Amino acid sequence: DGGITQSPKYLFRKEGQNVTLSCEQNLNHDAMYWYRQDPGQGLRLIYYSQIVNDFQKGDIAEGYSVSREKKESFPLTVTSAQKNPTAFYLCASRDRATAYNSPLHFGNGTRLTVT
Amino acid sequence: AQSVAQPEDQVNVAEGNPLTVKCTYSVSGNPYLFWYVQYPNRGLQFLLKYITGDNLVKGSYGFEAEFNKSQTSFHLKKPSALVSDSALYFCAVNSVSSASKIIFGSGTRLSIRP
Numbered sequence: 001d002g003g004i005t006q007s008p009k010y011l012f013r014k015e016g017q018n019v020t021l022s023c024e025q026n027l028n029h030d031a032m033y034w035y036r037q038d039p040g041q042g043l044r045l046i047y048y049s050q051i052v053n054d055f056q057k058g059d060i061a062e063g064y065s066v067s068r069e070k071k072e073s074f075p076l077t078v079t080s081a082q083k084n085p086t087a088f089y090l091c092a093s094r095d096r097a098t099a100y101n102s103p104l105h106f107g108n109g110t111r112l113t114v115t
Numbered sequence: 116a117q118s119v120a121q122p123e124d125q126v127n128v129a130e131g132n133p134l135t136v137k138c139t140y141s142v143s144g145n146p147y148l149f150w151y152v153q154y155p156n157r158g159l160q161f162l163l164k165y166i167t168g169d170n171l172v173k174g175s176y177g178f179e180a181e182f183n184k185s186q187t188s189f190h191l192k193k194p195s196a197l198v199s200d201s202a203l204y205f206c207a208v209n210s211v212s213s214a215s216k217i218i219f220g221s222g223t224r225l226s227i228r229p
Contacts, residue, residue, distance in 0.1 A: 004158075006158075009156075031215065033217075035219075040124070040221060040222075041221060042121075042205065042219045042220055042221040042222050043159075043205070043219040045216060045217075048215055048216070050215055056215075058216070090158055090159070092158075092159075097215035098215070100147045100209045100210060100211060101147050101164065101166045101209075103149055103151075103161040103164055104149075104151075104159070104161070104217060105161075106151075106158030106159045106160070107158050108156075108157050108158045109156065109157065109158050111156070
C-alpha cells in the first residue's frame with residue numbers, strides 16, 4: 001500500500017536537545033510538507049519542498065530545519081532554538097507542488113514532548 | 116492574504132439529524148477548496164474538494180459540501196449524522212496565487228450524541 005510513514009509516533013526529549021522526525025513516502029510524490037498542529041490553532045506550515053534538493057520556509061520555520069536529499073524522504077529537525085517545540089507534527093505530500101487541485105496525503109503524525 | 120475561517124470550535128448534533136460545519140475563505144483568484152477529517156492521534160484524511168463546476172460536491176462517508184462564491188463559503192453537510200462522524204474537521208484552500216501553500220482553518224470538533 002502506498003502512503004506516508006512518520007516515525008516515531010511518540011518522542012520525548014529534554015530541553016536543549018535537537019531531535020529529528022522522520023517522514024518517508026512511497027507515493028512517488030514530488031512535493032512534501034511539514035505542518036505543526038496545536039490545539040485550537042489548526043495546521044501551520046513549517047517547511048515545504050517542491051522537488052529533491054529544494055525546500056522553502058513556511059510560516060513558522062524559525063527553530064526548525066529540513067533536508068530533501070531523496071524524493072521519498074523529508075526529515076524535520078527541531079532544534080534547541082525552537083522556543084515551544086511540544087506539539088503534534090504532521091508530514092504530507094502531493095504529486096506536484098503546482099497541482100493546486102490535488103489533496104494532500106498525510107502521515108499519522110509524531111507527538112513530540114519536550115520537558 | 117489568503118485565509119480560512121471556521122467560526123465554530125465545536126458543533127453538537129443528535130444522531131440522525133442533519134449537520135453543517137461552516138467554512139469561509141479569502142483568496143486571490145479561483146479557489147481550490149478541501150475538507151479533511153482527523154480522528155484522535157491520526158493524520159488528516161481527505162473528504163472532498165471543489166475545483167470548478169457544480170456547486171454541490173459529494174465526498175466520502177456521505178458528506179457533501181456547497182460552494183457559494185458570493186458568500187465565499189464552503190460549508191460541509193451531511194443529511195443524517197452518525198456517532199462515528201464525531202471527529203475534528205478542517206477546511207483548507209489553495210490557489211495559483213498562493214503557490215504551493217495550502218492554508219488550513221483552525222478546525223471544528225463535531226460531536227454526535229446517540
